Amino acid sequence: MSSKFLPLLESAQSLTPAQQRGVAAILGACVADAAARPLHWVYSQSDLKTYIQDRADRPDFLPQSRSPFYTLPTGENSCYFDIAHSVLGALGGGEYDYDRICQRFLSDFGPGTRYDMAKREEYMQLRREGRIDGPIEGKWMHGALIKFMENRKAGRRPYGNDHIKETDGFCAALPVVAKFAGQASLKARVDEVIQTLSSWPTAVSHGHVAARIVEQFILGHENAIQEVRAQVKDEYPDVYRSLGVVEDKLGLDHVQAVQTVFGSPCYNPGSFQGALHAFQREESFPEAVRSTIRAGGCNCSRSLFIGACAGAKHGLDAIPMEWLEKTTDAETVFKQALAAFGK
Numbered sequence: 001m002s003s004k005f006l007p008l009l010e011s012a013q014s015l016t017p018a019q020q021r022g023v024a025a026i027l028g029a030c031v032a033d034a035a036a037r038p039l040h041w042v043y044s045q046s047d048l049k050t051y052i053q054d055r056a057d058r059p060d061f062l063p064q065s066r067s068p069f070y071t072l073p074t075g076e077n078s079c080y081f082d083i084a085h086s087v088l089g090a091l092g093g094g095e096y097d098y099d100r101i102c103q104r105f106l107s108d109f110g111p112g113t114r115y116d117m118a119k120r121e122e123y124m125q126l127r128r129e130g131r132i133d134g135p136i137e138g139k140w141m142h143g144a145l146i147k148f149m150e151n152r153k154a155g156r157r158p159y160g161n162d163h164i165k166e167t168d169g170f171c172a173a174l175p176v177v178a179k180f181a182g183q184a185s186l187k188a189r190v191d192e193v194i195q196t197l198s199s200w201p202t203a204v205s206h207g208h209v210a211a212r213i214v215e216q217f218i219l220g221h222e223n224a225i226q227e228v229r230a231q232v233k234d235e236y237p238d239v240y241r242s243l244g245v246v247e248d249k250l251g252l253d254h255v256q257a258v259q260t261v262f263g264s265p266c267y268n269p270g271s272f273q274g275a276l277h278a279f280q281r282e283e284s285f286p287e288a289v290r291s292t293i294r295a296g297g298c299n300c301s302r303s304l305f306i307g308a309c310a311g312a313k314h315g316l317d318a319i320p321m322e323w324l325e326k327t328t329d330a331e332t333v334f335k336q337a338l339a340a341f342g343k
Helices: 003-012 017-039 045-051 079-090 098-109 117-128 143-154 168-180 186-197 201-218 224-231 237-248 254-262 270-281 285-294 299-314 321-326 330-341
Strands: none
Touching (some): 003 321, 017 285, 079 143, 098 186, 168 186, 168 299, 168 330, 186 201, 201 224, 201 270, 201 299, 237 270, 270 299, 285 299
16 A cells, blocks of 8 residues: 555544545545556547457556647546536635636646647637548647636637537536535535536536536435436436436446447536446446446546546545556645635
8 A cells, every 4th residue: 555645544534434434435446546547538439449459357547648639647537527626626615616716727738738729729720621630749728718718818708618518617617516415505506517618408407407416426315316317307407317318228238228229429418327326236336437437438527526426425535546546636626625625
């Protein structure tokens, strides 16, 4: 066991059980996203099977990046957890401050950061011309943040674009859920943060329900998914139906379910459904992540949600020490979560 995590695990013992599960939700999301990152956005099942042919049972933390869009060293996080990490940093003082969250997005993803828009634009132009010359080196700047910055600069509210179908909003809301679970103000804060990155109704509704599931796990509800489904029948009927499809397909192999039912892209409701399908089908957190890595496509967004649920439900003990040690920012994230959630 790496000595650098021992004092952090000991410090976590001073938190309440709910606070510990909040920390674990963030940390679980962090390591799960990193585990999937080298195979992020590989949509060809044939290519994916070739990449993992020698380690199909352990596709996590693949030593060589195989994403066709961008390349990072193994252990680094995707754009999805980077969004959550940015919001976690904005909660460092222990209080909710929406403007501070927006400022963190600007400072973490704007000009001069590792999110290089010029590289992305060059890649997309080559792609449009059919002349793709391999993935870009470094972080991938994605649509939700681009639209956020455009709308923020123009003063358009909400800042989230109504054509962004991905799970960015939930990723941003995760630290808010982990910090303020059980508080009356949570729903309004979650809504504000989700719509900072997407105002598409389906992404907003599924983001709210994903947040509520994590919240209920943090508060100690063992059957959070089933309980939340019953709660949202009238409030979010579209998500109620999405959860029903997941329940109906639990007997189906996960890769087959993602490929033929939910879809492997980043979009809602498929990403939401795929994550919950793996989480409920597999016996352990690592196996749920490995299963959804093998399903291909946007495995990082699904893995992040799986990790958040696993940490929120089972606590820090559910997170493999090996994965903590392999994740570049795990120590930093652990320290930040302890500082923010212990206040």
